[in-house]
Amino acid sequence: MDHVSFPGLGLEFELRRSAFSVFGIDIYWYGIIITLGFLAAILMALRSSRKYDLTADNILDLVLYAAPVAIIFSRLYYVIFNWDQFRHDLASIIRIRDGGLAIYGAVIGALLVAWIYTRKKKISFLKLVDFAVPYLVFGQGIGRWGNFINQEAFGTATQLPWRMNGNVIDEYLWRNNYDQRIYGVHPTFLYESLLDIAIFLFLLFWRKRKKAEGEVLFLYFILYGTARALIEGLRTDSLWLGSLRVSQALSVILVVVGIVLFLYRRAAMKKAEEGPVVLGQSKYGALLMKMKEEEAAEAKATATEEAEAAGAGTDETEKAGAEGSKEAAAEETAVTGTAGESPEGSTAADEGPAGTGGRTDGTIPGDDPSEE
DSSP states (O other), X not given: OEEEEEGGGTEXXXXXXXXXXXTTEEEEHHHHHHHHHHXXXXXXXXXXXXXXXXXXXXXXXXXXXXXXXXXHHHHHHHHHTTGGGTTTOGGGGGOGGGOOOOHHHHHHHHXXXXXXXXXXXXXXXXXXXXXXXXXXXHHHHHHHHHHHXXXXXXXXXXXXXXXXXXXXXXXXXXXXXXXXXXXXXXXXXXXXXXXXXXXXXXXXXXHTXXXXXXXXXXXXXXXXXXXXXXXXXXXXXXXXXXXXXXXXXXXXXXXXXXXXXXXXXXXXXXXXXXXXXXXXXXXXXXXXXXXXXXXXXXXXXXXXXXXXXXXXXXXXXXXXXXXXHHHHHHHHHHHHHHHHXXXXXXXXXXXXXXTTTTOOSSOOTTOOGGGO
């Protein structure tokens, strides 16, 4: 049984590294805590994936491929930069239950798998990692509590009110001539855990407001790199490359790379907005393309309706014309019939009343009024 305390805060804890045993094999709290953080991150990712045009299969496939690779890379990172510990006992390289994993190795391995996966599935790499990286840093924040159980990854001696003591920590203080009654160590596990959760919340906030793909990943590089560079300077168990703390140097590189890439993406996006829009080459171009297609379809439908209406009007006109022609023909026929009877009428008129020889003055031929 181990004990950990925060004397300045009046807190004391009794801890066991082993949670339980299965067939005589101890299951450590360190592994359980990391697993819980990992599962919580997966569940949150699954819940939000559809909002970002990703499927549950995308998330689960990536996890299944990335998890074992991340573990292998985290171990390799630790072994490479701590080679003196393993050079005379190569078999110990695979005994990860003895400890020795590095988060940066896991991140490198996970990003590599994500890149290969997106190329195979024809998915945007930056889009996928922008979605996933907040959950990665959340898992990191939860996993740091495994260091608390093991009393590892702590910082240098301090007299701050939140200093941390424990049976393992006190041995370190004693070896370095610090009075355990006055001194404790920086709880760097707690610093990083709190900062990781804060970064997680900020990245979730930014993910909804990003202006270019990749911004969330680059902000992770900047924010986590800055936090880790500061915290690494306090730790007492850093991996070294000559006179450099490896993780601190890598953190500084990530910050610089993150800033450069963030600014580059913003500049490229601004240039694209100011230049001509090539339809179909961006999200906005695709939207404009769709709008134009809808407008063209609507115009075509309107033209068809107008043509059909015009055709119907022409038919009515032709029909009316045909009926008018029929009526005119009927009238002409009637007039012609009347004209055919008029000669007989005119003969009768010429002849006048019967026996008058056609005269209408009431005289009889041969009678001359002047003879009276």
